[in-house]
Amino acid sequence: MALMGWLDGRTARLVGHCPAIATALTAQGATLVADGDCDVLIHVAPPPPVQLAHEQSHAEWRATLDAGLDQRFLLAKDFAAARRAAGKGGTVVFVGAPEQALGADQAAAGGALGNLTKTLGVEWARDGIRVNTVQTEADDATLGNLVAYLASDYAAYVTGAVMGVGLDD
Known part of the structure; x- marks a missing residue:
């Protein structure tokens, strides 16, 4: 028998496209919101195109770091500020491709995101x-x-954890 209603009464904002996450959240009772105040923030980053490091421009490198790290940090920071101001806790979950799966730019962004996750989880x-x-x-x-x-x-x-799902060796 599956447990149901884990998220009854909670609101969740899903940034990015992932039907499986949207389905699971609503199946567990969460209400999805497009923006504004919410209890849970989930950010799903689409993987950038794989490009060899020696073929990549600085602008392409920065674009990946911006999408894979900077924008996530700013979104989470705003979410945390709103939750603090409301005197409430909350949850942030970042979802994306493992750094080993893509190019050097994604590896840099993914590695930094792992460290950011651990730091924010504690802080x-x-x-x-x-x-x-x-x-x-x-x-x-x-x-x-x-x-x-x-x-x-x-x-x-559970906070500050970086975990993998379905990763091939």
Whole structure:
């Protein structure tokens, strides 16, 4: 028997496209919102095109770091500020391709995101805000259920974790 209603009464903002995550969140009772105040922020980054480092311009390098790290940080920072101002905790989950799967630019962004996740997970824990990252190229029920779990109270003590789903060796 599956547990249901993990996220009853919660609102979740899903930035990026991932039908499996949207399905799992709503199946567990979350209401998806397009913007504004929410309890859970999930950011799904599309992978950039794979490009060899020696063929990449500085502008392309910066664009990947901006999309894979900078924009995520700014989004999470705004979310955390709003949750603090409201006197509430919350959850941030970053989802994206593992750094090993793509080029040097993605490896740099992914490695930095892992360190950012660990740092924010510790720093924001005192405010009741959890931050975790899931590295995967999958878009399936396993991914959706993991993100729903991380957004739930069942994962209340999970923060600063960087984990993989469906990663080939």
